[in-house]
Amino acid sequence: MDKTMAMPLYLIKKRRIKRFYLMITLFFVIIQLLWVGIPIFMAIMWSLVNPDDAWSYPNLIPPSFSLEQWRYVFNYTNIARALKTSYSIAPLAVILSFLLSLPTSYVLGRKDIPGKKVFMLVVLLPMIMPGMVVALFLSRVFNLMGLSQTFLGLVLAHTLMSMPYMIRVMTTSFASIPQDVIDAAENLGAGTFVKIKDIFLPMIRPGLIAGMIFAFTTSIEEFNLTFIIGTPTFETIPTILYSFMGYNFIRTNASVVSLLMMTPNIIMLFIVERFLKSDYLSASLGKM
Amino acid sequence: MKKILVVLLVLVMASTMVFAAGAKEAPKAEIDLQSASWDQIVEAAKAEGQVTFYAWYFPDYFKEAAADFEAKYGIKVNLIIGDQTANFNKAISEKDSKVGTIDVMIVGGQWVKNTMDLDLFYGPIKDIIPDADKLAPSLWKVQEGVMTNGYLAPFHRNQTGILYDPQRVSNPPQTWAELEAWIDANPKKFGFNDPSKGGSGQSFVHTMIKETTGGLEKYVGDSEVVPSKVANWDKAWDWAYSRKDKLTFTVSNNDSIIRLNDGEIAMTFGWDDNVKDMMNKGNLFSRAKMYIPTMGAAGGGDTMGVLKNSPHKAAALVFIAHITSKEQQQKKYEMLGAYPARTDIALSGTLLTEADREANALAWFPAPYKTLMIAEFVKNVLMK
């Protein structure tokens, strides 16, 4: 009691707010764990079904467990090769799409050029195009240029499909840099290189990270074009996923492939988050 | 304005280049496959050294069959288990290239008509494959109601029928009247998939038309829809529409099986090979039973075709001969319990009995009727 009396009012208020935030955070954590965790838990359950002892109603969990479904996928699909191919292409596609998108995003974000609205629409086209058009016509373009059945072709294809995200997200980041910051730097005599290094890159960083994550997931998930221009020389994970999830939907095998597909991604996410944390948070607190 | 015109012109020119790229002549094999002896073909196949095969199911069997093939002939197999639609999209995308990347692929379902119309396959191959006469003869001629004329080699047979949970269905219906009575007594417990999304639903609607509009004999041999013959299909649509609230519509062949396993429905139409595969992998309880009712249910099979622009045609033919050999057909049957296309293999312990099949299996009516059936079902039952 005494202690509280001795404290200034604003401190008490601050403490209350802090406790309130903690409660809300805990609440969100629980909701999140359920929201994300339960579906993934179901996938784990399905991946452990014993083939000789089906999981059916009214069993809430499989009646017996077995690793047979995992063995099946490792024995009868090219999953290891596919994982390797997918994870070799993705980083290259991310870097390439960043490099190609950067100048365009700068122009679209900072300059008021004629036809800007048209350009902003055109860069969205790769993701608007229906899958069938991608599969039947875009694949012919790659074929015509001798890019099919090549690693370079796949990197270019994945770059193309992830550029809409990269360009649009980075454009928004560029556009939101306040002009006064740039003017101030210019008044202090900052050259182009200094401006890019010390102003543009730090300020578009959150957008850039978002764009890179989107490019990465787009590359890992791309199926229509990759299947046509890549196989049989290159096989990526979605090919195996679709063989159990497309027309011939087998829940147990599909769960194994999904888990194999998401685990490296999730581990990577946690590492990247830890790695970027300090910078990312300082950026979001506005202390540039 | 000028600028826009220039852009359009460039785009049209680019389109022409992309669409018409590559002369439409197929790569020539070293030997004339139609007249060469089988030994010469095997020789040529070994010289080609590899074959690329596209499937969308049975990864376990095909992986082993490929290993056997490599051991026997020393020819490498590039096996790709993809997705049905994706496989055919790939074949269609490459159809105008001089040399494609697929040598041999599985053909089935709605894609039989599509790919035959697009003229994707090399052939006829019936006279080249040894033992061709041992493979289901009707499937060499017609698949899914489409004339295939010896271009596509049967390697697998399948059959639709009624799949049910014996704990919940005590007297499974045999005739249309019995089925009707069962559905009326057990609303929502009978399900089948939207016929535009899978063959088992198509088979149910096919049987429905047979039973409500007077048999299937009148359609035999037609290559186009004769309007007078379909005039009374309204009866079938009325039957289904008036029971819309008592039926459960699912969205794929496998969705029907999944819902049976989940206890939502107690009875459905399914494919025997599909059901067996789901059971083998613990996706469907093993007490489930399947039969062909006496009113009949359609069956068919899947085939393999050699692509026109296949770079290894001889090896592709040898691969088909390998898959359809007695030894491999036996192996496939033992591994999966799925029906072989060969007629000279003794079967036991299958989901459907051979007697059932002989007595009650139906042949699909011609493809144009099937297409019309799907469109009209959507229009008259699902849309309303």
Add this chain to the structure above:
Amino acid sequence: MKKKDKMTPFIILMLIPGVGFIVFFIGSSISITVLQSLGFFNMMGESGFTLGYWKSILSSREAIDSLLFSLRMGILSSVGTVLVAFPLALFFRKSGPAKGMLGSIIKVPLFIPALVAAFLILNLISYHGLINTTLMRLNIIDEPLRMLNDSFGWGVITIQIWKNLPFVLLILMSAISSIRDDTIDAARNLGAGYWSVLFRIYIPLAMPGILVAMILMFIKAFGDFPITSVAGPVYPSSVANRMQIMANLYQEWNQAAVLGVIIIITTFFVIWAYSRFAELVQGGA
């Protein structure tokens, strides 16, 4: 006010790697689709100009129903995801205890392919799935609810939100991060309350981010194929699915191309409408 910039050679050079790269690869695919919808480049048979395919599609109730259904899914999914994500983005603006952990968990669905996401959620809403079982045990319902393939498309919207919440959240967080604390402090000092800070500062300043999130989300949900085909209603199918049915089941390649063109035009129209809306909100602030 910024003045209009000219198309200098430097700017053109900057646009080439982005816009140029995209146009180079996809220009011809789009124009083949347009030309095919008008009767050229036929997959089979004779080619020649005709508007017949457009007429058939525009008078087909299945096609119109599919288009309207996909539009509904696109708009509701994009608005719904942004509505859920925006408060979360504000919550994540300041660092706090356990937020790092939460931020990572929340991003997990981003790395799960749409098809897998659909399958995971279907497990929960099936006839004897977890939700029905829980509700039955709690005696809230006597008979399991039939939630699979509902005719409105709630299942599809739920899956879209589940899958894309982190996607939208990332965009919104990067938009909000550019709002500086001094702006908000200044407003507070001038006596602005929570709501007026929200409506006068956060929303208008984050509007470019909200707009991009809505546009990208709309494109994903409107053009969706996999989610609708497993979780959508039995009738109608999504417009992308309809396009495939027209081509593969009925061999109407040209009519499928018409649907392809309609998908592109409709998307452009909705983007235009969203942009107008964003301008109004920003202008009104």
